[in-house]
Amino acid sequence: MRKKGMREAGDERIFGSCDFVSALLEQAEEGVEKQFTGGERLAKVKQDFEDVCRTAEISPVIFRSGGRKG
Numbered sequence: 001m002r003k004k005g006m007r008e009a010g011d012e013r014i015f016g017s018c019d020f021v022s023a024l025l026e027q028a029e030e031g032v033e034k035q036f037t038g039g040e041r042l043a044k045v046k047q048d049f050e051d052v053c054r055t056a057e058i059s060p061v062i063f064r065s066g067g068r069k070g
Contacts, residue, residue, distance in 0.1 A: 036044060053060045 049063075050060065053063055
């Protein structure tokens with residue numbers, strides 16, 4: 001197969017059939033598509049932070065200051 005320029009998706013002795021390896025790679029790609037980019041993740045964290053502060057009725061400035069007020 002290598003002489004013809006074709007490659008296997010994985011070593012059949014370790015991972016089993018090529019179909020199994022292909023299915024595994026497809027699942028991994030789906031997981032990557034669901035992940036946030038750096039900018040999206042930062043925006044989500046900021047939004048969650050604001051939501052928590054609003055729910056707890058705490059000013060974001062006070063929260064960031066690290067005070068121990070009850």
